[in-house]
């Protein structure tokens with residue numbers, strides 16, 4: 001089974017996104033999947049020009065020559081595509097959105113009806129695979145991810161792929177500090193790993209497992225106080241006042 005994964009965080013390997021993504025992919029590899037991970041910030045993926053040359057002039061091929069040409073065949077032949085993005089202003093970041101917009105050459109212009117909706121046909125060789133979403137955010141409530149999840153569910157219908165579920169981790173930036181404070185963060189990583197194994201072995205992820213990834217680790221008031229102290233100290237340090 002082929003898994004292709006993308007991390008769109010500008011923080012690359014050190015990103016909070018990777019804290020959830022890496023164990024998730026480890027779990028998939030443990031279950032026998034062949035996993036390929038790319039960091040989108042290392043690649044050149046320009047915004048879509050909307051010229052539709054990929055449909056009307058050079059079918060399946062974009063008019064722009066950048067790294068997208070190497071990415072699309074991997075997406076087409078993947079059984080599972082993993083899109084991992086930090087939450088930026090209540091949605092995926094622009095880097096990830098560029099990737100989705102530039103995936104249009106996987107579709108053909110023809111309209112077809114699916115579940116009473118207009119869709120585009122897949123190009124030949126574009127597998128009917130699954131999609132998993134991984135996201136992290138700074139705020140404490142899991143409902144901050146609702147617009148992103150709704151968007152990804154819709155994007156999967158648009159891109160003719162099956163949405164398999166999402167690993168969502170609030171205040172992921174603070175996981176190392178919470179671990180130092182004795183809070184059981186390891187179970188978040190263990191749950192992410194288990195979700196990866198489940199997805200490869202059964203095609204699904206248990207909602208209990210996904211809830212463990214998202215679960216609250218600290219009372220909200222305590223967390224807000226700690227964050228504000230952290231920001232105040234960081235600003236004082238940067239201004240040379242600490």
Ligand SMILES: Cc1cc2nc3c(=O)[nH]c(=O)nc-3n(C[C@H](O)[C@H](O)[C@H](O)COP(=O)(O)O)c2cc1C
Nearest residue numbers: 009011015016017086087088089090137138139173
């Ligand atoms: C431009 C920008 C917008 C953000 N918007 C949100 C937001 O709407 N909601 C939220 O909870 N966190 C938001 N965050 C916080 C990030 O999601 C959070 O810091 C995340 O852990 C960063 O992950 P990374 O290290 O993988 O990039 C935002 C951060 C940035 C830089």
